[in-house]
Amino acid sequence: MHHPVIRRRTLVAALAGGAVPAALFAQAGYPNRAIELIVPAGAGGGTDVxxxxxxEAAKKHLPQPVTVVNRPGASGMIGHGELINAKPDGYKLAIVFAEIVIVPHLGLSKLSYEDFTPIARLNADPAAITVRADAPWNTIEEFLAASRARPGEIKMGNSGPGSIWHLAHAALEDKVGVKYNPIPFSGAAPAVLALMGGHVDAVAVSPGEVATHVAGGKLKTLAVMADQRLKGFDRVPTLKERGIDLAIGTWRGLAAPKGTPPEVIAVLVEATRKSADEAVLKEALDRLSMGQSYAEAETFRAGMKRDNEVFKQLVTKLGIKG
Structure with missing residues (x-):
C-alpha cells in the first residue's frame, strides 16, 4: 500500500510536469472504464452542446471515453441530484449550472452547491431579451414600453420555475417596473422553439440558445444583460448602455460527487484544463456564441458562493415561488 504522503507528493510532481502523465493515471488507477457525464438539461441546448x-475534447486527455447522458427536468435538479447521490468514484460526473444556487432558495430542493466537488468552470453567459424577427419591437425601449402598456400580458418563456432565465426576466421586471406572464418550459431549447412557434412573445435566455435562429433571420435579440457587448452579437446593446443597471446570467462547469478521492480529482482537473484549450471545445462554444470562461476549482467555488448569496436575496425580494 502506498504511503499517502508519498502518493500525494508523486501526484504533485506528476501534475507539475504539465502533460497528463501515465504515472498519474497509474497512481490513481483511474479511469479504467468509461466516465458518465450527466447533463441536467435536454438535448440541443447550450449545456448539452x-x-x-x-x-470530444477529453478523448485526447483521458484514456477512457466520456459518455453524455441527458437528465432534464425540475430546473436541472434531477441531474444535479443524480450527481450528488452518485458513488464518489469519478465514474459519474455532471455539468453543473447556475440553477444549483437558485432553486434551493425556492424551497423546492434541499440540494446545495456545497454537496459536490467542483472541478472547473467552462462557460459563462448573460441573459438576453430575444423576440421573433417579425415582432413589432425593434429596440429594447419599444419592448419595455409595450411591457408597461400591457402589464401581465406579454408571455415570457423561461426554462422552468426559478431557473436562471426565469430570474433574469423577473429581475428585469423588478428593475424597470414591468410585469410579464411567465411561461415555463423544461429548458431553454423548448422555450426558444415555443417563441419561434408563436406560443410566447419573448425569452430571456442566453445568446447562445438563440444564435442560430438569429443568424437565420427568424429571431432578433434586443439587448444583452451583460457588462459589455458580446462577440457575435456586436450590434446588440447591453441594458447598461440603455440606462438599466442589470447584468445577470448563467455559468456551467464540471463537478464530481462530494468525497471523490483527491487522486481522482487530480486526474480530472488536469484533463479538464487541457480539454478546455482544445479547438473542438472552443469552436463549439464560438459557433453558438457561448462565452468561454475557464476557471480553476477554487475560483469556480468562490463564484458559486457569491452567486448563491445574490440569488438568495433576489428570490426573497421578488417573492418567487417554485
Whole structure:
C-alpha cells in the first residue's frame, strides 16, 4: 500500500510536469472504464452542446471515453441530484449550472452547491431579451414600453420555475417596473422553439440558445444583460448602455460527487484544463456564441458562493415561488 504522503507528493510532481502523465493515471488507477457525464438539461441546448464538445475534447486527455447522458427536468435538479447521490468514484460526473444556487432558495430542493466537488468552470453567459424577427419591437425601449402598456400580458418563456432565465426576466421586471406572464418550459431549447412557434412573445435566455435562429433571420435579440457587448452579437446593446443597471446570467462547469478521492480529482482537473484549450471545445462554444470562461476549482467555488448569496436575496425580494 502506498504511503499517502508519498502518493500525494508523486501526484504533485506528476501534475507539475504539465502533460497528463501515465504515472498519474497509474497512481490513481483511474479511469479504467468509461466516465458518465450527466447533463441536467435536454438535448440541443447550450449545456448539452458544451457537454458533448467536452467529451470530444477529453478523448485526447483521458484514456477512457466520456459518455453524455441527458437528465432534464425540475430546473436541472434531477441531474444535479443524480450527481450528488452518485458513488464518489469519478465514474459519474455532471455539468453543473447556475440553477444549483437558485432553486434551493425556492424551497423546492434541499440540494446545495456545497454537496459536490467542483472541478472547473467552462462557460459563462448573460441573459438576453430575444423576440421573433417579425415582432413589432425593434429596440429594447419599444419592448419595455409595450411591457408597461400591457402589464401581465406579454408571455415570457423561461426554462422552468426559478431557473436562471426565469430570474433574469423577473429581475428585469423588478428593475424597470414591468410585469410579464411567465411561461415555463423544461429548458431553454423548448422555450426558444415555443417563441419561434408563436406560443410566447419573448425569452430571456442566453445568446447562445438563440444564435442560430438569429443568424437565420427568424429571431432578433434586443439587448444583452451583460457588462459589455458580446462577440457575435456586436450590434446588440447591453441594458447598461440603455440606462438599466442589470447584468445577470448563467455559468456551467464540471463537478464530481462530494468525497471523490483527491487522486481522482487530480486526474480530472488536469484533463479538464487541457480539454478546455482544445479547438473542438472552443469552436463549439464560438459557433453558438457561448462565452468561454475557464476557471480553476477554487475560483469556480468562490463564484458559486457569491452567486448563491445574490440569488438568495433576489428570490426573497421578488417573492418567487417554485
Amino acid at each position: 458544451l457537454a458533448r464538445a467536452f467529451a
